[in-house]
Amino acid sequence: MRVLDALLPWAALVVMLLAQWLIFVVVPTEAQMGIVQRIFYFHVPAAWATFLCFFVVAGASAVYLWKGSRAADRLALASAEVGVLFCTLVLVTGPIWARPIWGVWWTWDPRLTMTVILWAIYAGYLMLRAFGGADEAVARYAAVLGIVGVLDIPVIRVSVRLLHGIHPAVLTTKEGGSGLTDPMMRTTLYVASLAMLLLAAWLVALRVRTARLEAEVVGLRRELDHV
């Protein structure tokens, strides 16, 4: 585990630099939307990182509930926090990109709607952690929310599609890889996504370390009371 911890930041850095180079130097400018389309190489990878984090929250929560391992609880908290960070980045870069293309900051298009709802669920998760009180029951409640949150994702995805979004035609180019005509674009997207995922993993590892330190402080304080 130690080697992985030490290696992670460097791997994230190297791949991220490669991604920047690809995004700003190598990949051709997209015909229709022009230079601003490059936001796409942050927006979509950040969305991938968000989803991955929230699935890790659910997995760690399940392990905590059925195995009672404190480490799993810390991992759930850490990846929820990092997940909300990346989700916020998606919600920031989305409108910045939509503004020049459609002249409007926000559209109720299924993908963005979904992201807002997820943001609300896991912001609620962080609030529950903060306000639910310090005792062990809160960790269990958060774990239950972590699992319920992930179970809700497919149902939300289907139900937001019932809402009629804006310019479905334009969406495909904005959303899926199908809009990427040039193979280099697709490579850039994959590298950028890998870079964002490694970055997310590093942030989660950092946050887990902080949580472990916090637990250690509580333990030492208890020891001090008994001396």
Place this chain on the structure above:
Amino acid sequence: MSAPAILARGLRRDFGGVAVLARVDLTVEPGELLVLLGPNGAGKTTLLRVLATLLRPSGGTLQVFGEDASRRSPATRRLIGHVGHESACYPDLSGRENLEFYAGLYDVPNAEDRIAELLRWSGLEAAARRPVRVYSRGMTQRLALARALLHGPELLLLDEPFSGLDPAAAQRLQSLLAELARAGHAIVLSTHDVERVAAVATRIAILHRGSIAWSRQGAADPVVLAASYEAVVMGRA
């Protein structure tokens, strides 16, 4: 019942980092009436809730009738009767309705007679129809005791059962507890009312700072008991 009612070794329980129960070693056989004494905050209430498998211990081992407490099988839970500081009775339901509900939960055979018998014993026949919200403290306490006795538990865990009872009701409870112990039930109760239980107890223990600091077999003379209580609590304070 071959296995002891309670077998606890090194029982520990923390709340928010503070060890309320430090190291409790305790064995209670069927037919024993153990009285727990101790200052407030010594962990009496917590210990009773852990023994009733309502609270999970943070450490140590606990077996109730031979089964590990963490399993909490329905069969074992059926053998336990617990009365805490709260009555666990619904204020908007009448006394009788509360007993009928719990009889349903515990699948008590011929519930009607059992309920009638307990209402008579607890002197609540007159108030049986009225909502518990209007009951006095004593009446609520008697209803809670009736609720805990309803399904004939083999192990009774009572947290200061005499509090709020008038002398007559307290006397009736004391003789019932003695009778139940003689009949082979195991009883653990906490109290500050030493005289009330001194004659009936088969064993008396003093809980101090989360562990059993002193314990004596057999009933005890109240004066001797008060002296050793003083020594233990003051000595270790």
Place this chain on the structure above:
Amino acid sequence: MSDNLGYLFAAYTAVWLGIFLYVRRLARRGRELEDEIRDLRRRIES
């Protein structure tokens, strides 16, 4: 198309600013905790 560069730049800074602030917060919190742990350990030994 040139003013769109502004939007690209805005998105770019938003992303890296967000990540930087978070990392700084974690690092600072980590240092605080490490100091507290050292302090608590010393007080326990003494």
Place this chain on the structure above:
Amino acid sequence: MWRGVLTVLEKDLRIEWRTKESLASFVVLGVLLVVIFSVAIDPSPQDAPRLAPAVLWAAFVFTGLLGIQRGFVLERENDCLGGLLASPLDPAVLYLGKLAANVVLLAVMQALVLPLVAVLLHAEMARVLPALIVVLLLGNLGFAALATLFAAMTVRARAREVMLPVLLLPLLVPVLIGGVKATEAALRGGFGAAVGALGVLVAFDAIFVVAGVLLFEQVIRD
């Protein structure tokens, strides 16, 4: 197993009946919400029916939240929850009993608010009532499944009045969207267009009743 569910259900319904005055206050809140929405949006008679489903479900969700939260507040009085935990009752059975009681509670509150919406927003409901009831019950079940699980969780939290809506509303989006779309289709008379919405409601109910049964024990443990 089902006897346990019925025991809990019967007890909860008896308590709801005994304390119906405070339930009336929630229905009044529902009525106020409907009136305020109607006044605020101030739809023309032709437009009004189009807005009925959204107003209906918005009022249901808020009044329902309060009703279900109150159920658990009552459970905590005199530590009755402790009594339930001590009993040989399986937590899943306890959950199903409370879920059933909450569905009945929501249905009663809806039945009182529904005619008002019909009148205020000129929504013609009589003809399509059976279809409407199916949609409302489907929505109820999913809503109650999650609300029962989370109300047990937030009843101990400090800021519980805020906490329950904050945690629950985002999770309930599928019920809101599905409910509104299915209600719209039902009001237009045909379920044809509502297949997607009904599918969402049924899927949501299935997932979260099962999840509730499995996770409830984790929420009410010590």
